[in-house]
Amino acid sequence: MGNASPLLSLRGVTKQRLAAGVRFELHVDALDLVAGERIALVGESGSGKSTLLDLVALASRPDDAARFRLQVDDAVANVVTLWRDGASDALAALRARHIGYVPQTGGLFAFLSVFDNIDLPRRLLGLPRDGSVVERLAERLGVADQLRKKPASLSVGQRQRVAIARALAHGPSLVLADEPTASVDPATADIVTNLLLEQAKERGAALLLASHDWARVERLGLARIAPEIARERSDDGVVVRSTFARQS
Amino acid sequence: MTVPAPRDLGRIVVLSLADARHEWRATLCLVLALAAVLAPLLVLFGLRFGVVQTLTERLAGDPRNLEIVPVGAGRFDKAWFDSARAWPEVAFVIPRTRAIAASMDVMKPGGPAINVEMVPTAPGDPLLKGLLPATPTCTTAPNEDPAVVCPPRVYPRILPEEPAQAEQPTRPRILVALSESAARKAGGIVQGAVIAGIVGRSIDGRQENARVALNVIAIVPEATYARDAVFVPLELLDASESFRDGFAEPLLKSEGGTRPEGERLYAGFRLYGRTIYDIPTLRDRLVAGRTEVSTRAAEVEQLMSLDRNLGLLFWLIAGIGTAGFLLSLGVSLWGAVERKRRDLATLRLLGFRTRATVAFPMIQATAVAVLGVALAMAVFAIVASVINSHFAGSLGVGETACRLLPSHVGVAVAVTLLCALAASALAGLRVARIDPSEGLREL
Numbered sequence: 001m002g003n004a005s006p007l008l009s010l011r012g013v014t015k016q017r018l019a020a021g022v023r024f025e026l027h028v029d030a031l032d033l034v035a036g037e038r039i040a041l042v043g044e045s046g047s048g049k050s051t052l053l054d055l056v057a058l059a060s061r062p063d064d065a066a067r068f069r070l071q072v073d074d075a076v077a078n079v080v081t082l083w084r085d086g087a088s089d090a091l092a093a094l095r096a097r098h099i100g101y102v103p104q105t106g107g108l109f110a111f112l113s114v115f116d117n118i119d120l121p122r123r124l125l126g127l128p129r130d131g132s133v134v135e136r137l138a139e140r141l142g143v144a145d146q147l148r149k150k151p152a153s154l155s156v157g158q159r160q161r162v163a164i165a166r167a168l169a170h171g172p173s174l175v176l177a178d179e180p181t182a183s184v185d186p187a188t189a190d191i192v193t194n195l196l197l198e199q200a201k202e203r204g205a206a207l208l209l210a211s212h213d214w215a216r217v218e219r220l221g222l223a224r225i226a227p228e229i230a231r232e233r234s235d236d237g238v239v240v241r242s243t244f245a246r247q248s
Numbered sequence: 249m250t251v252p253a254p255r256d257l258g259r260i261v262v263l264s265l266a267d268a269r270h271e272w273r274a275t276l277c278l279v280l281a282l283a284a285v286l287a288p289l290l291v292l293f294g295l296r297f298g299v300v301q302t303l304t305e306r307l308a309g310d311p312r313n314l315e316i317v318p319v320g321a322g323r324f325d326k327a328w329f330d331s332a333r334a335w336p337e338v339a340f341v342i343p344r345t346r347a348i349a350a351s352m353d354v355m356k357p358g359g360p361a362i363n364v365e366m367v368p369t370a371p372g373d374p375l376l377k378g379l380l381p382a383t384p385t386c387t388t389a390p391n392e393d394p395a396v397v398c399p400p401r402v403y404p405r406i407l408p409e410e411p412a413q414a415e416q417p418t419r420p421r422i423l424v425a426l427s428e429s430a431a432r433k434a435g436g437i438v439q440g441a442v443i444a445g446i447v448g449r450s451i452d453g454r455q456e457n458a459r460v461a462l463n464v465i466a467i468v469p470e471a472t473y474a475r476d477a478v479f480v481p482l483e484l485l486d487a488s489e490s491f492r493d494g495f496a497e498p499l500l501k502s503e504g505g506t507r508p509e510g511e512r513l514y515a516g517f518r519l520y521g522r523t524i525y526d527i528p529t530l531r532d533r534l535v536a537g538r539t540e541v542s543t544r545a546a547e548v549e550q551l552m553s554l555d556r557n558l559g560l561l562f563w564l565i566a567g568i569g570t571a572g573f574l575l576s577l578g579v580s581l582w583g584a585v586e587r588k589r590r591d592l593a594t595l596r597l598l599g600f601r602t603r604a605t606v607a608f609p610m611i612q613a614t615a616v617a618v619l620g621v622a623l624a625m626a627v628f629a630i631v632a633s634v635i636n637s638h639f640a641g642s643l644g645v646g647e648t649a650c651r652l653l654p655s656h657v658g659v660a661v662a663v664t665l666l667c668a669l670a671a672s673a674l675a676g677l678r679v680a681r682i683d684p685s686e687g688l689r690e691l
Contacts, residue, residue: 059597059685089253089601095684096254096599107594109263111270124599126255 005071006032007173007206008056012066015051021237026051029245031225035173038197038207040222041244042214047227048242049210053178056208057099058091072098072173096124100167100205102177102196107163108151114138114162115147121170137165140202141195157188164196168203175200177209181216189213193220256604263595264611267588275616278580282620282664285573287627289566290660294632294650296558302647303551307524311374311472313547314339314520316530319540321346321515332519335533337526342368342482343514349489353446354426354462354478359435361446362476366488367518369404369425369479374520376403376425376479379466402465405481406499422484425466430476439467445478447500449492458491458500460484486512524548570667577616578671581609585675592679593686606676613672617664625657 013028026048033039041049054060055068061083062068068079082090100121101107108117118134138144141161143154151159160180167175177196181189193209197220200207211217217224227242268275307313324343332341344350345368355361369376380403407421422445431437445462448455468479487499496504521527528545535541585592595605632650639649652660 054685057597057685059683092256092596092599092601093253094599095597096256101594101597103594107590109267109591109594111267112263120259121598124254124256124259 005034006069007035007037007071008033009067009069009071010055010065011068012064013055013062013068014064015055015060015062017051023234023236023239024048024051025239025241026055027241027243028052028055029243031244031246033174033206033208036201036204036206038200038222039209039246040217040220040224041208041210042212042217042224042226043229043242044212046240047229048244049212049227050178051242052244053176053208053210056174057101057176058095070094070098070174096121097170098173100170100172100175102160102163102167102175102180104179105156105159105183108159108166110150110152112150113147114143114149114151114154117151117162118147118165118169121166121172125170127170134165134169137169137199138162140199141165157184157192160184160188160192161195164192164199168199168205171203172205174206174208177207179210179212181211181213189216190219197222254599254601256600257607260595260600260604260607261611264608265615267591267608268612268615271584274580274584275612275619278577278616279619279623281576282573282616282668283623283627285569286620286624286660286664287631289562289569290624290628290652291631291635291650292562292565293656294628294652295635296555296562297652297656298632298636298648298650300551300555300558301651302643302649303554304524305647306644307544307547307551311377311520313524313544314374314522314527316519316521316527316534316541316543318516318534319542322539323513323515324517325511325513329514329517332517335530337521337530337533339520339522340370340372340374341517341519342370342373344368344516344518345485345489346515349492350485352478352488353448354430354434354437354443355446356435356437356441356443359437360433362430362434364427364430365475365477366485367473367477367479368482368485370482371403373479375468375472376466379425379468379472381465404465404479406483422460422462422480423465424462425468425479426464427468427473427475427477427479428470429474430478431464431467433476437464437467439464447488447491449494451494451504456502458497458502460500525552528552574667574671577613577668578674581613581672581675582678584612585609585678589682590686593682593684596682596684602680605679605682608679609675610669610672613668613675614665617668618661621661621664624660628652 008031010028010031013031015026017024024046031052041052043049051060055062058079062080065080070077070079077094079091082094108114109120112120115131115134115138118137122133135144135147138147141164143158143161143165146154146158146162151162154162160183163180167177175196180196181192184192193216196209197207209222225244225246227244230241230243232239232241329341329343332338350366351363352366353361353363402423404423404425407423424445426437434443437443441464443462443464445460446457447460448457450456462478468477483499487497490507491497491500491502491504493507494504495507496502519530521530525548527543527548531541531543531545592605592608595608596602632648632652635650636643636648643649
């Protein structure tokens with residue numbers, strides 16, 4: 001990945017979660033992601049992929065962090081400081097402007113048309129009303145004839161394509177996808193994932209994709225990060241320690 | 249690094265209303281629930297207001313209900329009247345002389361002499377309200393009250409003496425109002441007539457009469473004053489009393505003894521409250537000052553009691569209904585937030601700030617309140633129209649049994665909005681606790 005300044009840079013980031021006698025500890029020793037880079041977080045269920053994605057999505061506060069930076073538009077956002085200062089509005093603004101999300105199953109709004117769902121992040125940012133942006137994206141993702149419909153009348157695969165379009169419509173620097181094909185059949189999963197990779201590449205967005213499907217990730221030729229998992233018994237119960245480390 | 253704030257507050261209004269429209273069945277249920285509570289309350293309040301207002305207007309329309317007169321003779325000096333005029337409940341007060349000195353004969357040329365009671369009056373007398381001629385050049389708009397916009401140009405008073413005519417003694421001209429019964433009995437005196445007023449006294453067995461010219465500027469209808477009476481300026485009553493007491497009185501061109509020095513004391517007064525609701529207060533105030541009075545406070549107190557009891561009934565029903573509605577709306581909105589957790593989390597994930605997502609249920613509550621109030625108002629309009637038609641036979645012109653003022657509607661809208669927002673606040677707080685990461689995956 002050369003020496004380009006990373007879009008995302010994490011060092012010594014930790015997050016703990018407690019559930020049913022199990023203490024889960026996520027450790028991100030190092031994680032760098034440069035602009036336009038595409039990486040898969042691969043691991044079994046419970047390995048901490050989603051927890052890491054929550055952190056990167058600025059949706060979950062780290063317990064500790066030596067460095068957590070997002071560099072966009074030639075400026076650096078110090079996420080550690082923002083969390084420490086309780087700057088939830090600034091975090092929301094960063095999410096709105098620089099991050100796109102593809103949830104597990106669409107996450108589309110049933111009360112909006114497909115067009116309005118895709119257009120929502122653009123409207124939120126007050127970008128110029130330009131239907132052609134939405135229409136072009138929808139065309140590339142094969143849902144151009146569904147724009148006037150409500151999400152309820154779409155198949156699961158179509159909804160995922162709409163979700164991809166929504167994640168890219170406002171030109172984010174970073175796209176996060178958490179098991180985006182978990183609810184579709186394998187053939188559709190390949191199509192949807194390919195579309196996501198293509199479109200992210202075409203728009204120059206970095207991509208962080210969480211998946212438990214090693215084979216598909218290998219087939220797609222994506223760089224992979226897999227956590228080291230350690231399980232211990234302690235007086236409190238079971239401790240699961242998941243450690244991610246990857247430097248550019 | 250500074251990133252411009254997302255334009256989420258305007259957008260959340262659009263999204264919240266779009267969601268309410270999408271879930272129109274649930275929204276309609278809430279609107280109907282609100283209207284079902286509010287419409288009967290509006291009708292009940294409208295009935296209370298309409299009935300009480302109509303009875304109040306009927307009572308207030310008769311100035312006798314505003315009048316307070318002393319029972320028996322008293323001794324009231326100028327200071328007492330100055331103090332009574334300053335009471336906030338008093339609209340008008342004027343002294344009365346002793347009853348024995350407060351009568352005169354009136355007659356038109358060639359007509360019979362009628363003995364009438366002399367009633368002191370002055371500008372602002374409620375008994376003469378609307379009866380005195382207005383300024384001829386004054387015009388009013390259709391929605392203006394001529395009595396307010398065009399105050400009377402003339403009122404009972406003593407005009408300056410006219411220049412003496414040859415061989416005729418000068419007499420001041422006195423403007424008066426005559427009661428309808430006295431005018432009829434005196435042979436049909438009409439407004440504008442100049443009649444004679446005669447005050448008599450007996451001194452050492454000699455009968456003396458003083459004669460004054462009275463210009464009748466108004467006829468007071470029997471509905472306002474049923475007895476034979478002439479409404480005169482107080483100075484004429486003062487003069488008559490002095491004359492009958494045997495003193496010389498310049499106004500009546502009479503001779504006699506000199507009135508002793510000292511302040512004049514009056515035997516009574518005519519006092520009017522500003523509203524009928526002031527009468528019980530004034531009665532109590534006067535009785536506390538050891539002045540026994542006669543009033544129609546009992547009727548007023550009956551009306552006030554009716555108003556209180558209807559008010560109590562209204563607030564009781566309003567309290568139960570409102571509590572039920574608030575609970576229903578609050579629980580519905582809370583339930584809706586629970587159902588839409590993922591949508592709300594996704595909004596936060598997309599960059600909507602917490603305050604914007606908190607507004608989501610509150611905007612829907614506002615929409616429900618607005619639609620519910622509109623529906624309730626429509627129901628009220630229909631029911632009020634039916635009630636007023638049903639009772640039309642018992643109502644006078646312009647009277648209604650069930651009605652609301654625009655200010656009542658404004659208060660109803662404001663209170664409903666406040667209640668709806670209060671009910672949605674809990675749901676809003678619930679939204680504030682939703683974690684944006686819930687938008688990334690199915691839970």
